[in-house]
Amino acid sequence: MISQSAPGPERMGGKTAGALVFGTSGAVLVVELVSLRLLAPYLGLTLETSTLVIGIALAAIAAGAWVGGRAADGDDPRRLLAPLLAVSGVVVSLMPFVVRGAGELTGPGVFLVGALAIFVPGSLLSAVSPIVAKLRLTDLSETGSVVGGLSGTGTLGAIAGTVLTGFVFVTAFPVSVVLVGLGVLLVLASLVLGLWGRGLRRAGLPVALLVPGALGAVWGPGSCDAETVYHCAQVVPDEDRATGRLLVLDGVRHSYVDLADPTHLEFDYVAALASVTATQFPPTEPLTAYHLGGGGLTLPRHLAQVRPGTRSVVSEIDRGVLEIDVESLELQTGPDLEVRVEDGRLGVRSMAASSQDLVVGDAFGGVTIPWHLTTREAVSDVRRVLAPGGVYAANLIDFGPMDFVRAELATLRAEFDHVVLAAETETIAKEPGSGGNLVAVASDSPVDSAAFVDAMVERGLGWEAIEGAELDTWIGDAMVLTDDHAPVDQLLTLSPPQAEAP
Structure with a gap:
């Protein structure tokens, strides 16, 4: 006989859970769309390039959901959220420097570096949703509404990330600013979650790692005189x-x-x-x-x-x-x-x-x-x-x-x-x-x-x-x-x- 209640870690509030899933899902789409602009000078903005980037992003989402679900069944999934956001933020902030540097050195070989730059933060951010679902799900009778609600919230976040990137971010800011700014937001979110998850002792490391990303974006290789909407x-x-x-x-x-x-x-x-x-x-x-x-x-x-x-x-x-x-x-x-x-x-x-x-x-x-x-x-x-x-x-x-x-x-x-x-x-x-x-x-x-x-x-x-x-x-x-x-x-x-x- 299956029990209708399942003991677990401290339950996460609905607003916090929704904000996390909404934000991380949107961040994945921001990374995906902006990656196309990072890779275009070296691979061209072709149908094949767009298809590969979309495929890598989807693979990252699938891998993150699977690994995050497995990890959520651990003893205390609360401690996972802050590191996931912190590492994602650092990797995202380093993307302009790393991808453009690889492009200048290897030309078309930049695709392998770009693929990793998309896959790593994409999978880490996608692991957040199943962990949050575990923290929200303390009663099996609520499974459908909790999982369905978070899934819908994540989809809305992805839509918001797509629309804002295409119509606002890329128009208003250089690609480097978009990615470094997103990295900073993710690291700040990790600090807030670190307080809740009691894991703030190593918070200084991701903050320090944002510095080379910011400096590399400004003075690194492959910089532009101007970043237009398309070029x-x-x-x-x-x-x-x-x-x-x-x-x-x-x-x-x-x-x-x-x-x-x-x-x-x-x-x-x-x-x-x-x-x-x-x-x-x-x-x-x-x-x-x-x-x-x-x-x-x-x-x-x-x-x-x-x-x-x-x-x-x-x-x-x-x-x-x-x-x-x-x-x-x-x-x-x-x-x-x-x-x-x-x-x-x-x-x-x-x-x-x-x-x-x-x-x-x-x-x-x-x-x-x-x-x-x-x-x-x-x-x-x-x-x-x-x-x-x-x-x-x-x-x-x-x-x-x-x-x-x-x-x-x-x-x-x-x-x-x-x-x-x-x-x-x-x-x-x-x-x-x-x-x-x-x-x-x-x-x-x-x-x-x-x-x-x-x-x-x-x-x-x-x-x-x-x-x-x-x-x-x-x-x-x-x-x-x-x-x-x-x-x-x-x-x-x-x-x-x-x-x-x-």
Whole structure:
């Protein structure tokens, strides 16, 4: 016969129990989401990276729940709570220094360090819930309500951690501040619980260990000039060109701007895009241009200089990048240059039909184009925006077999009558180790590919262009990307050679 009452340790109050479960569950989600931003400069913000981080966090939650449940059946689970929070707080506060240091030393090898940095605090914090349940459960007749209530409270905490991180913490504070601040809160909570659990004698150790985490976050490796909502951003002066500035986002060279000479085009792909405009439209004629992605706004500045009166509209999703453009890259907006902080897909949808001579595709997260800008539906919207004779020119990145670029070219070909691909000769030939930036040109009017190549040669590019049957052979049986199926991250081949991604 089973007794309806179960003796155990001192019962924990309902409000204290709820606060602990709510806070620790939320902390796990804060760590998970912020980890993506720590790892992005070294692994990229790809679907695979996000999937692995989520998987590690879920594994940590499962392991913590299992181990915490076993530990809760010990003699006095009260003494476990303070150490769990203290160790978690110290590890979380050290994350910016440790992960960025590993990233600078090992590159992609940072994932192993990052995995541990997520798993250790995630599992320790997840062990709190079953321990709290044991401390609350003194009568077996209340099992359902106690366990169910704590489970619901933990879920609400996880939701709060997710929402606050995405909408408040990352927007208002640098990643280092978020993690060190969370670590401090966890250690303080451990001190309070130490008083209740009579285990405060060693409290000085976790407090002392917060110091290296805080110092490392401020002066450690991999620091940013600015942490925007989406990127770790740096502006690097060019040692060989006094007025040259390089915009680096998450470790990738995104834009180069000459503060004194907007006509200077450092990156080959930008020179190729400029060659498109030079050959597809009458010289010096002002254009209406729409740009998907801003970065340093090198091409809009160039067009304003060589084609006075050109009106450019830019959709840039990251307000922080725009602030860097203004503060560090001397961007001046006005009637002829409008920058909208918005997602590119929504931006192109808002443009009037047949309103633009030129649309430039230049939006990247790391070296990956956001998948929803690559699909036939997105390309159809671009085609709708173009005026008769208008041109869509897109910067693409791929390596190896070029599976992604071939699919994107197949998608463009499904919507436009004329498509041209330009890149270095070895990239077109898909030679081993080749790849990087390619430029696709699409229009319903014929593209003067010979003049396009000549313009690139004049700019010092050793690029070639293919079209027609040759391009058809190059594309092969590649899939057409759609909103229903666009596995961009899986098609893309990443390789060590440096690509320039705005």
